[in-house]
Amino acid sequence: MTREEIIEKGQLVYKKPTLLNDTPMHYCPGCSHGVVHKLVSEVIEEMGMTDKTIAISPVGCAVFAYKYIDVDWQEAAHGRAPALASATKRLWPDRLVFTYQGDGDLACIGTAETIHALNRAENITIIFINNAIYGMTGGQMAPTTLLGMKTATCPYGREVKLHGYPLKVTEIAATLDGTCYVTRQAVHTVAAINRAKKAIRKAFEYSMQGKGSNLVEIVSTCNSGWKMSPEKANKWMEENMFEFYHLGDLKDTGADK
Amino acid sequence: MADQEITLMKGNEAIAHAAIRCGCDGYFGYPITPQSEVLETLAEQKPWETTGMVVLQAESEVSSINMVYGGACTGKKVMTSSSSPGVSLMQEGISYMAGAELPALIVNVMRGGPGLGTIQPSQSDYFQACKGGGHGDYHLIVLAPASVQEMADFVDLAFTLAFRYRNPAMILADGAIGQMMEKVVLPPFKPRRTEEEIIKECPWATTGRIGGRKPNIITSLELRSEEMEVINLRIQAKYREIEAKEVRYEEFMLDDAEYAIVAFGSAARIAKKSIEIARSQGIKVGLLRPITLWPFPTKEVKSLASRVKGILSLEINAGQMVEDIRLAVEGAVPVLHFGRLGGIIPDPDEVVEVLKSSF
Numbered sequence: 165m166t167r168e169e170i171i172e173k174g175q176l177v178y179k180k181p182t183l184l185n186d187t188p189m190h191y192c193p194g195c196s197h198g199v200v201h202k203l204v205s206e207v208i209e210e211m212g213m214t215d216k217t218i219a220i221s222p223v224g225c226a227v228f229a230y231k232y233i234d235v236d237w238q239e240a241a242h243g244r245a246p247a248l249a250s251a252t253k254r255l256w257p258d259r260l261v262f263t264y265q266g267d268g269d270l271a272c273i274g275t276a277e278t279i280h281a282l283n284r285a286e287n288i289t290i291i292f293i294n295n296a297i298y299g300m301t302g303g304q305m306a307p308t309t310l311l312g313m314k315t316a317t318c319p320y321g322r323e324v325k326l327h328g329y330p331l332k333v334t335e336i337a338a339t340l341d342g343t344c345y346v347t348r349q350a351v352h353t354v355a356a357i358n359r360a361k362k363a364i365r366k367a368f369e370y371s372m373q374g375k376g377s378n379l380v381e382i383v384s385t386c387n388s389g390w391k392m393s394p395e396k397a398n399k400w401m402e403e404n405m406f407e408f409y410h411l412g413d414l415k416d417t418g419a420d421k
Numbered sequence: 422m423a424d425q426e427i428t429l430m431k432g433n434e435a436i437a438h439a440a441i442r443c444g445c446d447g448y449f450g451y452p453i454t455p456q457s458e459v460l461e462t463l464a465e466q467k468p469w470e471t472t473g474m475v476v477l478q479a480e481s482e483v484s485s486i487n488m489v490y491g492g493a494c495t496g497k498k499v500m501t502s503s504s505s506p507g508v509s510l511m512q513e514g515i516s517y518m519a520g521a522e523l524p525a526l527i528v529n530v531m532r533g534g535p536g537l538g539t540i541q542p543s544q545s546d547y548f549q550a551c552k553g554g555g556h557g558d559y560h561l562i563v564l565a566p567a568s569v570q571e572m573a574d575f576v577d578l579a580f581t582l583a584f585r586y587r588n589p590a591m592i593l594a595d596g597a598i599g600q601m602m603e604k605v606v607l608p609p610f611k612p613r614r615t616e617e618e619i620i621k622e623c624p625w626a627t628t629g630r631i632g633g634r635k636p637n638i639i640t641s642l643e644l645r646s647e648e649m650e651v652i653n654l655r656i657q658a659k660y661r662e663i664e665a666k667e668v669r670y671e672e673f674m675l676d677d678a679e680y681a682i683v684a685f686g687s688a689a690r691i692a693k694k695s696i697e698i699a700r701s702q703g704i705k706v707g708l709l710r711p712i713t714l715w716p717f718p719t720k721e722v723k724s725l726a727s728r729v730k731g732i733l734s735l736e737i738n739a740g741q742m743v744e745d746i747r748l749a750v751e752g753a754v755p756v757l758h759f760g761r762l763g764g765i766i767p768d769p770d771e772v773v774e775v776l777k778s779s780f
Contacts, residue, residue: 215630218495230638236627238494239640240487241517247484248491252627254475255447255497256616259629277487280480 181205183234194394196384199351203361205233217260218252220245224266225299243274246281249288262289268298271307271333285342285376289367295386303389307331334381338414344376346415350383352398375421383409432572432598435605437462439576444613446497447475449488454540455596456530459502472613482507486514493523494639496619496626498580502528505546516555520641524583528592530599533764541764542596547741550593551715560660562590563714565685569603597687669712678707681725683746684735685711692735695772722749731780736760
């Protein structure tokens with residue numbers, strides 16, 4: 165059966181989103197970024213926003229996100245993506261504007277930009293990949309690194325006395341009056357992927373309806389940084405990350421606005 | 422005509438009014454003395470209700486410059502203003518914009534430093550403005566206004582140059598020019614460009630893939646060295662073109678001058694008074710005022726050196742522009758510096774005494 169025949173007979177059950185191009189990704193095998201890129205691409209396409217999307221990439225593993233998803237991209241300085249997004253959305257109010265940031269970028273160097281953009285109720289969405297480690301620079305401690313977790317800059321495990329506590333930025337975001345939808349998702353199973361996609365869609369729609377700022381955290385694996393096989397990383401994430409970073413919606417005021 | 426009315430206002434207020442009138446799309450700023458009147462005037466004028474211009478107070482100068490970066494990516498006419506410590510915080514974003522080749526306007530109403538320094542006027546950010554400031558090989562186009570009128574006029578000029586060369590431009594003023602009130606004729610109203618015009622004029626901008634065009638990507642990142650060198654060389658070639666075409670300066674009483682003062686901004690106004698006093702005492706001295714600090718009027722200063730016996734660089738700093746004058750003069754005549762520090766403005770009489778004792 166040829167590709168055309170499958171499509172013609174309505175038997176097509178899965179296809180790569182058109183917006184996701186064929187550039188080979190630099191992400192490590194097992195990394196969550198690829199799945200999230202796919203979900204973002206699907207949602208933009210399904211919303212019919214391909215020609216009206218402006219995305220902001222971070223500094224971190226997703227720095228090259230602009231190579232893989234065929235929309236307009238601005239490459240921000242480390243942590244500053246929400247500032248770029250704020251101005252872009254205010255200057256082009258009918259565009260879909262989102263940032264795509266990791267934990268070091270968003271929860272550490274860009275904390276001020278993140279919290280203030282969210283609390284100004286900028287009509288944007290922040291996609292936040294939290295894998296509890298600096299992946300791009302080679303596995304250093306992140307603001308979200310769990311207590312006891314070993315990284316290149318806390319080789320004996322993160323401890324409160326030396327490094328303080330991991331930061332729950334998403335919980336902070338949920339307390340801000342400017343946020344409309346704040347949720348924490350994962351992409352380690354098919355069911356989780358489906359839920360994450362719905363969350364991204366809801367966030368993008370709220371931002372286009374002018375309901376305020378939206379934060380979608382995706383608790384993710386970094387099997388290279390964690391030094392685990394993809395399968396083991398998923399299991400470790402379920403057993404350790406989800407215990408500290410609870411999955412689910414933290415806030416949804418979209419229906420009230 | 423209402424547009425031609427003479428009004429009395431501060432330099433900082435003139436910046437704000439000129440921005441609204443020249444079709445600026447967005448201003449992003451943070452309060453700092455002595456430039457806060459720019460943001461205050463914009464907030465009071467509410468241009469979002471008239472021209473549609475966005476005005477936003479950011480959480481920091483780091484954020485405001487990155488808002489400018491984001492806005493500039495989309496081809497909009499965007500700007501910020503600050504004073505020295507705030508402009509130091511902006512250097513990261515300015516470097517990114519220079520690297521990504523984006524047009525934007527940054528206004529620095531300088532105060533004395535280093536550190537928190539003083540809120541009084543100074544010209545001690547010359548190096549920062551003209552020699553890069555942030556990391557990497559880059560230049561800003563730097564305009565130095567010497568009056569409230571030039572504060573108003575240089576906003577449109579800075580945007581014109583920034584878009585002509587896809588390069589950030591800076592108005593390098595100081596606390597005196599920002600705070601003083603003077604007569605000014607504001608520029609005529611120019612409508613903001615429509616979204617269609619921006620998409621047409623800035624085919625590189627991240628406006629969304631309207632019409633199904635290929636994605637536009639704004640970045641300063643290129644990990645392949647051989648590619649990055651090509652980008653750097655292209656940017657350097659652009660700087661050479663700007664140096665060849667965009668030098669601006671004013672000459673004052675240089676025709677019969679035996680000595681010359683080179684000074685910009687507030688210092689140039691003091692120099693003119695000093696020249697008046699000196700000439701009444703029989704000292705033939707004139708002024709060359711660089712209007713563009715980068716590109717610097719190197720050729721003009723070199724030619725000046727063949728006509729005069731000595732040059733005094735009058736700056737409200739410890740001696741920064743004097744280095745560029747000496748590079749231009751190449752030792753042909755003595756080049757001296759005089760300046761006051763800490764927010765003190767040189768007195769015209771003391772400049773005359775310096776001229777007398779130096780040459």
